[in-house]
Amino acid sequence: MRALLDLVVPVHCAGCGTAGVAWCACCAVELSLDPVRVRPRTDPGVPCWALGPYRGPARRAVLAAKERGRRDLAAPLGLALAVALARLRAPDRPLVLVPAPTRAAAARRRGGDPVARSAAVAAQWLIDCRTVPLLRMRPGVRDSVGLTTYERAHNLRDKITTVAGAVEPAGLAPNAEVVVVDDVLTTGATVTESVRVLGRIGVRPRAVLVTCAA
Numbered sequence: 001m002r003a004l005l006d007l008v009v010p011v012h013c014a015g016c017g018t019a020g021v022a023w024c025a026c027c028a029v030e031l032s033l034d035p036v037r038v039r040p041r042t043d044p045g046v047p048c049w050a051l052g053p054y055r056g057p058a059r060r061a062v063l064a065a066k067e068r069g070r071r072d073l074a075a076p077l078g079l080a081l082a083v084a085l086a087r088l089r090a091p092d093r094p095l096v097l098v099p100a101p102t103r104a105a106a107a108r109r110r111g112g113d114p115v116a117r118s119a120a121v122a123a124q125w126l127i128d129c130r131t132v133p134l135l136r137m138r139p140g141v142r143d144s145v146g147l148t149t150y151e152r153a154h155n156l157r158d159k160i161t162t163v164a165g166a167v168e169p170a171g172l173a174p175n176a177e178v179v180v181v182d183d184v185l186t187t188g189a190t191v192t193e194s195v196r197v198l199g200r201i202g203v204r205p206r207a208v209l210v211t212c213a214a
């Protein structure tokens with residue numbers, strides 16, 4: 001079946017274009033280096049980590065997952081997040097991943113939310129870890145491409161909210177570590193607003209982890 005599909009829709013590595021694989025070993029290695037500490041201009045007040053810079057295979061994979069409907073990339077991107085989380089997490093504490101919210105219109109266009117999908121894959125790889133989608137974006141948020149740091153923050157102000165009926169904070173284990181996960185960190189506006197809104201319901205994330213830092 002795979003061979004037949006390859007004839008119809010040839011598979012190429014989303015990171016480097018190598019034919020015959022969706023994600024090649026070289027690109028996988030590039031994404032599994034130690035996560036690096038990053039400091040966005042808009043500071044969410046918790047440590048931010050990235051798998052790497054917003055370039056090369058990681059950038060191409062994020063864009064393919066986001067803009068070209070490559071749902072299959074949730075597997076390698078999620079695994080890479082899991083490797084980083086295994087290094088960053090405290091031992092013997094439950095881990096809760098909160099995906100940063102995506103604009104609903106963008107998620108509909110993309111056939112789902114690539115960040116939530118990758119986070120769910122990451123949680124499957126880790127012991128005592130789950131994804132809790134606590135955040136959503138209200139309508140009326142513009143695409144942030146081309147906006148300045150100030151405009152991005154203003155665009156999101158009061159536009160991120162907690163999901164009604166999502167797990168009550170009391171439902172999270174008291175010793176759980178919460179990590180906000182996103183695909184790209186640019187100015188930090190989205191994760192800052194996410195951390196602020198989580199704080200209002202008593203959830204204090206320990207860190208932010210993104211695939212790429214621009």
Ligand SMILES: [Zn+2]
Binds near residue numbers: 013014016018027057
């Ligand atoms: Zn590759």
